[in-house]
Amino acid sequence: MSNRVHQGHFARKRFGQNFLHDEFIIESIVAAIQPREGQALVEIGPGLAALTIPVSKQVDHLTVIEIDRDLAHRLLENPILNNKISVIEQDALTFDFNQLSEQLGKSLRVFGNLPYNISTPLMFHLFQYADIIDDMHFMLQKEVVTRLVAGPNCKDYGRLSVMAQYYCHIIPVLEVPPTSFKPAPKVDSAVVKLVPYKNKPYLVNDIKTLSRVTTEAFNQRRKTIRNSLSNMFTDEQLTELDINPNLRAENLTVEQYCLLANAWK
Incomplete structure (x- = not known):
């Protein structure tokens, strides 16, 4: 069965690609992000630019991190985007967000439709940069969002819950059905907002x-x-x-x- 999507790009399994195409969901996510001029917006895994284009219409510039060379090339050639985006061809799991924050001279606002196969390790990577991140909006597997917000005494509560809640205030935004993507994933998705604490409720020495x-x-x-x-x-x-x-x-x-x-x- 072909994984070709409507814009002629093959979804690559190794990159966990599922492309968002539902206009209502896209508008809802952009409304939740509330992009503003002058902010250092960073999108992880922009894919076919479903979120990138509507966000770019509200700001002069944004930075995108894309591991797939074909997609990075397409983004740079897109007439709506080519004067507005900086494309970093790299794996977000190894990316130094401090360096980008220093380069842009401000703290970052991070968002993205995260590939499910890297979402948890990527969040752990981003927690290391919590001091220079204002907020994060991510599309994740619904069960991962459930684990992020879970409290003690339930089966969904685990190491991710504790570490995420140590670093961030976590707010579920909306649920997203598989039909909102091409190819459709076998699981439900959800959007979540994570706001790193400026003053953590509990302090840890190490x-x-x-x-x-x-x-x-x-x-x-x-x-x-x-x-x-x-x-x-x-x-x-x-x-x-x-x-x-x-x-x-x-x-x-x-x-x-x-x-x-x-x-x-």
């Missing part, structure tokens, strides 16, 4: 320790934390922190994970 605590806890989420975190804490230490050793990873709040990270020597 982010790598928070990363390690959450990884160890959720890698064995069926075990009690007495067992899953036994490499890092004794029962006595957990009790001293007012954390019940019989709880499981999904029962601990973001604040408690931060408490654990700060307590670990």
Whole structure:
């Protein structure tokens, strides 16, 4: 079966490409982003420019990061876009957003219809640059958005929930059916807004320790934390922190994970 889409480009599986074509959804996303003149707007994976063109109509310039050379070339040749965009042909997973922020002289507003196969690692990559990002609007697999906003004591709550909520205030924007894309994905999608905290609700001395605590806890989420975190804490230490050793990873709040990270020597 051909994956050719209406604009003559083959959707490449290795890049996880699904192109947005639903005008109502596109207008809704652009309205949520609210692009303004003078902002440093950065689109990840512009694809066939479904979002790029309407956003570009509201600003003089935007930067796009596109790994697919064919698509990067098409964007530069597009008569609506060619004077308005800077195209960076690179993998966003390895891109230095600090450098771009310094170059543009301002903090960034990031958006994109993210390929599902890289969405979670890409968000973890972007969290490292939270200090120079004003906000992020992403189209993601609906289940990823559910995990981003999940609170303790439910199965969707996991390491992504804790780390994302440590860095950002998270707001679901809208749900998007598979029919809004070509080729249609096999899953529902959703748009989410992430706003990095200027003053984080909980402070962590070393982010790598928070990363390690959450990884160890959720890698064995069926075990009690007495067992899953036994490499890092004794029962006595957990009790001293007012954390019940019989709880499981999904029962601990973001604040408690931060408490654990700060307590670990």
